[in-house]
Amino acid sequence: MSATKTLFDKVWDSHVVHKIQDGPDVLFIDRHMVHEVTSPVAFLGLKNRNIPVIHPEKTFATADHNTPTINQHLPVADPLSANQLRMLEENVNKHGISYWGLGHEKNGIVHVVGPEYGITQPGATIVCGDSHTSTHGAFGAIAFGIGTSEVEMVLATQCIMQPKPKRMRININGKMSRGVTPKDVALFIISQLTTSGATGYFVEYAGEIFTDMSMEGRMTVCNLSIEMGARGGMIAPDEKTFEYVKGREFTPKGAGWDKAMAYWETLYTDEDAIFDKEMTFDGSLIEPMITYGTNPGMGMGISNDIPMASAVQGGATTYQKSLKYMAFNEGDSMMGKPIDFVFLGSCTNGRIEDFRAFASIVKGRKKATNVTAWLVPGSHKVEAAIKEEGILDILIEAGFELREPGCSACLAMNDDKVPSGKLAVSTSNRNFEGRQGPGSRTLLASPLVAAAAAVTGKVTDPRELMEEMVAG
Amino acid sequence: MAYDKFNILTSTAVPLPLENVDTDQIIPARFLKATERVGFGDSLFRDWRYNQDNTPKEDFVLNQDRFSGKILLGGKNFGSGSSREHAAWAVYDYGFRCVVSSFFADIFRGNCLNVGVLPVQVSAEFLQKIFDATAADETTELEINLPEQKITLLTTGESESFDINGYKKNNMLNGFDDIDYLLNIKKDIETFAENTPL
Numbered sequence: 001m002s003a004t005k006t007l008f009d010k011v012w013d014s015h016v017v018h019k020i021q022d023g024p025d026v027l028f029i030d031r032h033m034v035h036e037v038t039s040p041v042a043f044l045g046l047k048n049r050n051i052p053v054i055h056p057e058k059t060f061a062t063a064d065h066n067t068p069t070i071n072q073h074l075p076v077a078d079p080l081s082a083n084q085l086r087m088l089e090e091n092v093n094k095h096g097i098s099y100w101g102l103g104h105e106k107n108g109i110v111h112v113v114g115p116e117y118g119i120t121q122p123g124a125t126i127v128c129g130d131s132h133t134s135t136h137g138a139f140g141a142i143a144f145g146i147g148t149s150e151v152e153m154v155l156a157t158q159c160i161m162q163p164k165p166k167r168m169r170i171n172i173n174g175k176m177s178r179g180v181t182p183k184d185v186a187l188f189i190i191s192q193l194t195t196s197g198a199t200g201y202f203v204e205y206a207g208e209i210f211t212d213m214s215m216e217g218r219m220t221v222c223n224l225s226i227e228m229g230a231r232g233g234m235i236a237p238d239e240k241t242f243e244y245v246k247g248r249e250f251t252p253k254g255a256g257w258d259k260a261m262a263y264w265e266t267l268y269t270d271e272d273a274i275f276d277k278e279m280t281f282d283g284s285l286i287e288p289m290i291t292y293g294t295n296p297g298m299g300m301g302i303s304n305d306i307p308m309a310s311a312v313q314g315g316a317t318t319y320q321k322s323l324k325y326m327a328f329n330e331g332d333s334m335m336g337k338p339i340d341f342v343f344l345g346s347c348t349n350g351r352i353e354d355f356r357a358f359a360s361i362v363k364g365r366k367k368a369t370n371v372t373a374w375l376v377p378g379s380h381k382v383e384a385a386i387k388e389e390g391i392l393d394i395l396i397e398a399g400f401e402l403r404e405p406g407c408s409a410c411l412a413m414n415d416d417k418v419p420s421g422k423l424a425v426s427t428s429n430r431n432f433e434g435r436q437g438p439g440s441r442t443l444l445a446s447p448l449v450a451a452a453a454a455v456t457g458k459v460t461d462p463r464e465l466m467e468e469m470v471a472g
Numbered sequence: 473m474a475y476d477k478f479n480i481l482t483s484t485a486v487p488l489p490l491e492n493v494d495t496d497q498i499i500p501a502r503f504l505k506a507t508e509r510v511g512f513g514d515s516l517f518r519d520w521r522y523n524q525d526n527t528p529k530e531d532f533v534l535n536q537d538r539f540s541g542k543i544l545l546g547g548k549n550f551g552s553g554s555s556r557e558h559a560a561w562a563v564y565d566y567g568f569r570c571v572v573s574s575f576f577a578d579i580f581r582g583n584c585l586n587v588g589v590l591p592v593q594v595s596a597e598f599l600q601k602i603f604d605a606t607a608a609d610e611t612t613e614l615e616i617n618l619p620e621q622k623i624t625l626l627t628t629g630e631s632e633s634f635d636i637n638g639y640k641k642n643n644m645l646n647g648f649d650d651i652d653y654l655l656n657i658k659k660d661i662e663t664f665a666e667n668t669p670l
């Protein structure tokens with residue numbers, strides 16, 4: 001057997017406590033993030049078995065999924081949400097877990113605050129009862145979403161039981177063209193692979209396009225890994241990663257840092273390591289993307305027409321049902337379609353870079369009067385940066401308001417629901433039927449495309465609104 | 473949470489011949505606010521099953537009296553999207569013990585196995601045969617034989633074998649869950665924990 005390993009193998013293998021013959025691996029979990037929606041039944045399980053949380057110091061809790069994004073200082077109005085929040089608070093207090101609840105200065109979306117405070121580290125195994133846990137793979141961690149039974153397992157034993165996924169590498173070289181963001185790169189990959197193209201695999205993203213990206217951009221890409229069915233996605237840590245991680249609250253310091261670095265520097269795919277599947281794309285061909293259907297794989301370059309049913313993979317019935325729900329026709333152009341809502345936010349695109357991009361387009365323009373815009377920072381830290389960098393002034397000048405952090409219209413568990421039949425351009429991650437509210441229709445896109453839609457009131461190619469780049 | 477043991481299941485099936493059925497359809501997010509595992513069956517496929525005024529949508533398969541049974545048939549890539557285990561709970565609590573599809577999303581498959589729903593993956597051709605047989609005659613029965621890992625269309629006797637790892641199979645046959653296993657090896661886990669770098 002060859003000793004060469006992929007990045008994924010290195011991290012996975014070093015966390016296997018136990019291998020079960022003809023069964024899953026018992027995998028040790030370094031960091032467990034908990035939120036109010038998928039944890040109560042797990043804590044109840046512990047209570048019924050009368051067992052404690054084994055490693056509260058490896059467990060971190062935040063409230064984000066059902067929290068309101070206005071008037072967070074007031075009691076939560078919805079009794080069911082309030083009850084879940086109360087349960088979480090009770091549970092974390094009982095078990096001694098650090099908790100950044102509503103109103104706490106560190107509160108925010110679980111996958112935004114994890115990296116911000118250094119909970120997310122290279123080479124770690126990270127889980128959370130939320131499928132977009134894959135976000136943390138941007139740091140070279142193995143991170144993935146788990147179900148509530150598994151939340152209970154991790155609380156009780158710090159382990160889960162999972163068969164080792166297969167390995168896939170997605171190579172993209174070239175530079176991102178003008179108007180193209182990491183979100184477009186991810187939507188492009190999903191449109192090529194479909195929503196099940198990476199099922200059973202753990203993906204490593206490699207190539208110039210990813211190494212060029214900021215940590216925020218890498219998080220956006222890894223975040224969307226789950227949308228092509230992958231267990232998760234990761235990018236090998238480099239100087240940018242170490243620079244980002246350094247000095248954060250939960251990052252190791254002093255001798256601990258040196259020890260961690262010694263491990264982190266081994267985290268790359270060996271030259272002749274073998275992947276079960278490799279895909280290669282040319283990054284320079286990627287355009288600003290938009291989705292037109294009811295899954296994230298139904299995306300295309302913004303200037304294209306909606307494909308004919310005969311030209312797509314998979315069943316025509318499902319495809320046509322999807323277009324019918326969206327009230328679109330095969331062959332339609334997306335450009336110029338009037339829209340009603342814009343959502344900037346979520347763990348996909350709720351970081352400072354996303355607000356910078358949005359502001360770059362709306363600066364000096366006005367929000368279209370037919371558009372309701374929800375601009376929701378991923379955390380209080382992002383919110384503070386928006387204010388410090390003067391982005392808030394640009395947004396207000398253009399007729400926008402900023403809301404308070406949370407998942408918001410990404411899954412519409414709070415009041416931020418897109419009404420039935422309305423069309424929203426959203427920077428979040430899922431355009432499933434009703435995802436943003438019963439009957440809502442979602443177009444997934446980048447913060448630039450969202451901004452262009454917000455000021456024109458219709459689907460618009462952001463490149464038309466971008467300042468000409470100064471050569472040099 | 474304990475679930476009923478699974479051995480051999482003979483039942484009619486409820487067909488949902490759509491692809492990419494995501495967990496937001498299986499159970500929409502607004503029904504995830506419970507703090508106990510009760511009543512999720514009522515919310516299974518909520519927005520496909522009911523109008524916004526809570527009247528049933530007549531054309532949805534769960535509202536058609538002709539179809540019933542403990543087996544749910546779904547198209548390719550069943551259970552994609554969110555990791556919410558509530559989706560698997562809703563399937564189980566409604567009364568299904570088995571979902572048959574030609575392809576499952578990873579997390580949903582794992583969640584099913586953890587809550588006592590058996591995911592049975594068959595070839596696209598065999599799935600189509602089952603869909604056709606059920607559409608033609610809703611009394612068509614299937615046998616899901618877990619010990620032999622075999623699914624049989626009882627009207628014609630055609631069958632296919634399906635995969636499940638030995639560990640999970642044993643769990644399903646006995647109604648065991650993973651936590652029991654993990655608690656048993658707690659010592660090993662703790663020794664391991666002392667030597668982790670992070």
Ligand code: SF4
Pocket residue numbers: 064065109110111130131132346347348406407408410411428429
């Ligand atoms: S923003 Fe959306 S995807 Fe991200 S954690 Fe919240 S609900 Fe999940």
